[in-house]
Amino acid sequence: MSRPREFDVDRALHQSMEVFWTKGFKSTSYEDLTRTTQVKKQSLYCVFKDKRDLFLKALALYREQSIVMLEELASREVSPLKKLEAICDATLYQNEETMPRGCLILNSALEFGYDDREVNREVTLMFDQVERILERIIRDGQEQGLITERQTGKELAVYLNNVLSGAKVMEKSGASREQIEAVLCTSLALMTSENAG
Template sequence: MSRPREFDVDRALQQSMEVFWERGFKSTSYEDLTRTTQVKKQSLYCVFKDKRELFLKALALYRKRSIAMLEEVASREASPLEKLEAICGSMLHQKDETLRRGCLMVNSALEFGEDDREVNREVNREVTLMSDQVKGILEKIIRDGQKQGFITARESSKELAVYLNNVLVGAKVMEKAGASREQIEAVLRTSFALIISENTR
């Protein structure tokens, strides 16, 4: 008979994600994880094998949660412009000026580089998957906005989705680097204004 789990796996994964997000993979110790999750090391790694596997699962959880949040915004009864504004706002986690975590995906891609090719490959896979999913959501909203005359049609919906996704990634890098919320919002406002149709202004 298998031994019953002694802890909530989903909760422990969520808590571990928060630790990795704040400290990064390399600076996170086993003690950080066990202290935060209140789960013994042996129990934690019976489920997740090692810190690397726990980190990669936490990264996947971050992507799924982020995409679910964007899909919820995209499904709202609102105009395409209102949806894009809501997405720009929801992508910024900097509600507290003292908490500058940036994006876990971007942070992880920058942290690993070529130091650990195996982990770097998995991180890049998650980053690419999230980027593709975000662009797909943005493209659909932009296409609807173009049909309704709210968003410029000078560029294709795909091109504008790539542009806006890059702006959002850049905003997260600014956040991690210590830019104020006002500075980040100014960049988002300018970028947003560039895709609005002349008839909407």
């Protein structure tokens, strides 16, 4: 007869996500995870097969949380340009503590490259989901004459998605908030219709 689970799995997963986000997969030891979660290695193994399984679930959790946040920003009752500004602002680190961590999805893409199918699946899923949200907002903006129609909504969504990723890489590499904001503001300005305002 198996023993009952003695810890909050969701809480342990959230805590593990924070560790992986800070240290990366390879630099995270089981000791890091057990110390942070206060759960014994054997107990973690009962729920998560191994460190990699725990990491992949943490990566999926990070993606899901990020998409929920973007969907919330996209559903606000403001103009499409204001929505894009809010998304750009949310992309930037909120304080000095989170600044060096960057984005867990991008960090993982850089750590693993494109050879790891399971990690790459999460990265691709994140990019696709973000792109769809951006395209929806951009098309609304184009219909309202606020965003240029020189490119399609999809092309602009791909462009802005890459700008946001670049901003996270700049953040991770120590660029100042002012430098990153300048890049984001320039990108939005290039997308804005001449008839807007």
